[in-house]
Amino acid sequence: MTATRSPETGTGEEPAAGPAPARSRRAEVRRVRRGLGRRAQGARRRVRRGTRRLAARALQAWRSSLQVRIAAITTVVAGTVVVIVSLVLFSQIRDQLLDVKRQAAIDQVQAGVVYAQNEVTGIATGDAASVRSTLTRAVNSLLERGGAAGDFDVVMVYRPGNPDRTTTTRRPLYEALPQELRAVVDSGSQASKYDVIPDAAGENRPTLLIGAPVLRDDQAPDRIELYYSFPLQQEQESLSLIRSTVVISGVALTLLVVGIALLVTRLVVDPVRRAAGTAQRLAEGQLEERMAVRGEDDLARLATSFNAMADSLQRQITQLEGLSQLQQRFTSDVSHELRTPLTTVQMAAEVLHESREDFAPHVARSAELLRAELDRFEALLTDLLEISRYDAGAAVLDAAPTDLGVLVGRVVDGMSTLARRHECELQVTRPEDAVLAEVDARRVERILRNLVGNAIEHGAGHPVEITLAANPSAAAVTVRDHGVGLSAGEAQHVFDRFWRADPSRVRTVGGSGLGLSISLEDARLHGGWLQVWGQPGAGAQFRLTLPLVAGTDLTSSPLPLRPVRLRRPGVPR
Incomplete structure (x- = not known):
């Protein structure tokens, strides 16, 4: 059976028209939810970043500022002391206020019990209306009498032998009395208790409750109980006012103590900061810097002593500079004068x-x-x-693009005769590609000749390993020998002028004792590093690191300073 649909009625389109808007609405809701989720994540990330920045700033301020540390410590200590004193003071005030209230209330209750005994004497126990009338009259009389304890409410309870016939002047208040208080009064004793009792409007109020039995002379089996309810609204308001005053006074006192601490700290820290700034300028070479001396106190004596120290340092440094210049001039003049003879x-x-x-x-x-x-x-x-x-600062770097591999080969060829004389093998490791660097070839070659010559002399006939490597920013050459080695203390002095590890050992290569010192200056002139590693009995290794482009700063070396076969895991380069 085939159904035909008229184009005018549009029945072929309407079944699909309903779900399409629903799907679009659901897709829109999902997009909105995803957008809100991304915004929430972005907000959380921003909050975390801001929190981390604030924490970092606070930590930096704590580490760098003595004044901040003293202010923080003073705030914590003063705040703690103020909180403890405030709590103790408020507790004492509250206890004293409530004790005065309680004592006045007890006195009033005792007077009320005596008055109630006189009022209920000869009460007609068999007549319920007479009992109620007598109790009501007694309660009204007690309310009119008042007392020193302030506002109060009174309940009198008549309890014959059958508890179901209990009669009270205010049933809601009697039913709100705590059971333990009623039990004590029922046993014939006076009792008091602090509790929360609804007032006439039905609102719960902190209340002092006191109950006492009214003893009769005729020793009848029925009992009469008298309960007083003293609202503590005024005391509560007074305690709130006292609490606010104590809090405000504590905060003000803490701020005052912190302010005094900051002021005192600033009076002490400012001269120290000025001394630190003056010392820094002295370290930078401004030897004429001095501290201002004000007054005659300890800080003034500190400034005077600092200025005296600065004067002494200036004189000594000036003398040393003069001696150094004289020595340099003497060395230069003697060297030049000795040239001709x-x-x-x-x-x-x-x-x-x-x-x-x-x-x-x-x-x-x-x-x-x-x-x-x-x-x-x-x-x-x-x-x-x-x-x-x-x-004299007259050394000039004549840098030009140089193939360091060719330069290393030239040094090895030049030192081969010396190596054969010492029965030492020179082992060279270098990359296949050319290592081009902007260096002064004469100075670098002089460095390598000194390093290889020293390795041959101290290598005790063992092979000398020469390694060349490069990374995108630097090139390095290591010279490794397996001779007597160096201790940690000797490695610190190996670049000193005229220093020898073993002065008693005879020099076979011959030299001035200035080779490594000049090599270190040549490396520094290139902006490079010349470093040494040594271990007694395991030999030594020198590493020369040079930037590929003259004038750039080094951040790392392509080769480790410690030999790979000896390097422990986790040891930095």
């Missing part, structure tokens, strides 16, 4: 050396020794002139 002596020694075959054997040997020592003397003068240029 040394050249003359070298020429004469060269003539004698070339003619040594014509001399007697001992004279020929003297000519050879003379030439060798003059060569060593010339190397010493060269090093002295170089170190004097560094001391």
